[in-house]
Amino acid sequence: MITPDKQAKRDKILEYFRNVARQELAKQNPIPFDALFNEEDRGKIILFIMPESIGDVFLCTALLKSLKETYPWCKLYFATKPEYFEIFDGNTLVDKVIPYTPQMDNHFFLTGAGNNKGYVEIAFHPYFGTQRLIDYCQNGKDKIAFDIQGVET
Numbered sequence: 001m002i003t004p005d006k007q008a009k010r011d012k013i014l015e016y017f018r019n020v021a022r023q024e025l026a027k028q029n030p031i032p033f034d035a036l037f038n039e040e041d042r043g044k045i046i047l048f049i050m051p052e053s054i055g056d057v058f059l060c061t062a063l064l065k066s067l068k069e070t071y072p073w074c075k076l077y078f079a080t081k082p083e084y085f086e087i088f089d090g091n092t093l094v095d096k097v098i099p100y101t102p103q104m105d106n107h108f109f110l111t112g113a114g115n116n117k118g119y120v121e122i123a124f125h126p127y128f129g130t131q132r133l134i135d136y137c138q139n140g141k142d143k144i145a146f147d148i149q150g151v152e153t
Helices: 004-028 054-070 082-088 107-111 127-131
Strands: 045-049 075-080 096-099 122-124
Touching (some): 054 075, 054 082, 082 096, 107 122
Parallel strands (some): 045 122
C-alpha cells in the first residue's frame, strides 16, 4: 500500500521526469516554426539555409550581396545552427538569422504547394548538394550570381 508520504515522493519523481522531458523537447525545437518569421515580411522573404559546417556557412556569405541586389524588395533570412550565428554579427546584408530546423529540408513546405501557402518566397538549399540530396530547385524565381570583381586569380 502506498502511504501519502510515498505518494508525494512518487508525484515529485514523476514531475521531475516530466520536466526533464519538456526541457529536452524545448532544446530540439525551442521556437515554434511560425515564430521564426516576421508576419510583416511574409511574401517577401528569401531564406538561405546552410545548417552546418562553419566553413560552408562562412563561404555562403559571398552569395548574399548578389541576392540583396537581385531582390532589393525582399528580406534576407539566413538559417543555420545557433553556434554559427556570430558569423553574421555586423553583416548588414542579412535581415534576420534564424535557427535551422529539420522542417527546412522540405522545400515545398517552405515555399508552398497545394493548400500550403508557405512561409517564404524563395528558399535556397545549397547544402542539399553537399550535405543532403537534391541540388537546385527554385521554381524559376531566382537569379543569383557570384560577383568576382576585385577577386585576384
